[in-house]
Amino acid sequence: MGLLAQLKNKALTVKEQLRPTTDFDPATLPWIDLPEADIATFVKNFKPRFPLTFNLEEKLHFWQKNGYVILENVIPQELLDAYWEDVEELIEHPEKYKLMTRIDLPKFEPIQERLIKDFPKEDLKGKYVKLNDFHQLSETGKNLMTHPAIVNFLEAIFQQQVVVMQSLTFMFGSQQPSHQDFPWVTAKIASHLAAAWIPLEDITADSGPLYYYVGSHKLPKFNFGNGILSNQRSSRSPLEFADYLDKNCAAQGYPRETLLIKRGDVLIWHAALAHGGGTITNPDSTRKSYVCHYSTEQALPFHRYNPFATPVVQEYHGVHIYKHPEFGDQENILKAKPVS
Numbered sequence: 001m002g003l004l005a006q007l008k009n010k011a012l013t014v015k016e017q018l019r020p021t022t023d024f025d026p027a028t029l030p031w032i033d034l035p036e037a038d039i040a041t042f043v044k045n046f047k048p049r050f051p052l053t054f055n056l057e058e059k060l061h062f063w064q065k066n067g068y069v070i071l072e073n074v075i076p077q078e079l080l081d082a083y084w085e086d087v088e089e090l091i092e093h094p095e096k097y098k099l100m101t102r103i104d105l106p107k108f109e110p111i112q113e114r115l116i117k118d119f120p121k122e123d124l125k126g127k128y129v130k131l132n133d134f135h136q137l138s139e140t141g142k143n144l145m146t147h148p149a150i151v152n153f154l155e156a157i158f159q160q161q162v163v164v165m166q167s168l169t170f171m172f173g174s175q176q177p178s179h180q181d182f183p184w185v186t187a188k189i190a191s192h193l194a195a196a197w198i199p200l201e202d203i204t205a206d207s208g209p210l211y212y213y214v215g216s217h218k219l220p221k222f223n224f225g226n227g228i229l230s231n232q233r234s235s236r237s238p239l240e241f242a243d244y245l246d247k248n249c250a251a252q253g254y255p256r257e258t259l260l261i262k263r264g265d266v267l268i269w270h271a272a273l274a275h276g277g278g279t280i281t282n283p284d285s286t287r288k289s290y291v292c293h294y295s296t297e298q299a300l301p302f303h304r305y306n307p308f309a310t311p312v313v314q315e316y317h318g319v320h321i322y323k324h325p326e327f328g329d330q331e332n333i334l335k336a337k338p339v340s
């Protein structure tokens with residue numbers, strides 16, 4: 001670490017010890033998280049960008065109480081097929097594409113995250129594969145993550161310019177321990193975060209489905225030793241965090257639910273909803289899914305790979321998706337196919 005970085009780290013350590021954050025900043029909370037949120041009046045005045053395909057008022061009440069919503073049967077099958085075709089093209093011809101990929105297998109330690117072409121091709125079809133930000137290459141990925149039903153809901157809860165933060169594409173269950181997203185997937189405003197979990201096939205109970213604790217977005221926040229965000233100065237580990245969530249959600253009576261949704265449905269969850277990947281009980285059972293994280297322009301005015309540069313903005317269905325700062329002509333290399 002250079003001298004300047006050391007000084008900055010020291011100053012941050014002192015600041016975090018003197019005044020550790022204990023919760024989201026009330027001054028920047030999305031309106032729906034405020035105690036006085038009036039959903040009926042909001043819905044009366046809200047002009048959705050696209051025709052509504054779900055009962056917005058009902059879903060907003062559900063979100064406020066439970067920290068998530070499921071929009072049923074809103075995504076066309078052709079769009080899901082078209083995205084999966086792009087994924088198949090990528091894993092059949094990894095040498096043509098520039099994409100950071102993670103495979104959590106011991107044989108790839110210590111570098112489990114690499115360019116996709118640097119993994120053996122046969123491992124790309126196996127377990128523990130996580131494709132990072134494939135939407136940058138796939139225009140269909142951009143169309144899918146900004147599907148009008150998702151955009152209508154995100155615009156309603158944020159009431160601000162929505163931006164894409166990152167995406168993950170899975171073939172198998174992640175088996176990730178319980179966590180909330182805001183301590184890791186951080187923007188300048190931790191509460192400006194939501195995620196969509198888009199199944200690319202019907203989800204079965206043996207595939208390690210996503211689980212979540214209903215209402216857990218209201219749980220008092222975990223202290224990483226230096227506040228509510230996890231960073232290199234934190235003294236408490238992700239497993240301690242998982243343990244805190246599992247124990248306290250049970251103690252508070254937040255039911256643990258398993259996500260067995262179908263192609264065409266989408267789950268959207270709150271920045272602070274506790275969730276994780278269940279255990280895979282049938283090793284052959286796939287769990288193809290596309291997980292997209294969103295924020296607002298106020299909280300994320302840059303691409304997270306280059307916070308110092310002005311991002312190049314692409315607009316899809318009203319959502320801003322920043323061009324990858326290093327991908328150049330790989331951005332949208334897989335063009336959108338016409339879907340009805």
Ligand SMILES: O=C(O)CCC(=O)C(=O)O
Binds near residue numbers: 278289
């Ligand atoms: O899909 C999964 O199993 C985990 C995804 C997840 O937890 C996340 O992206 O925050």
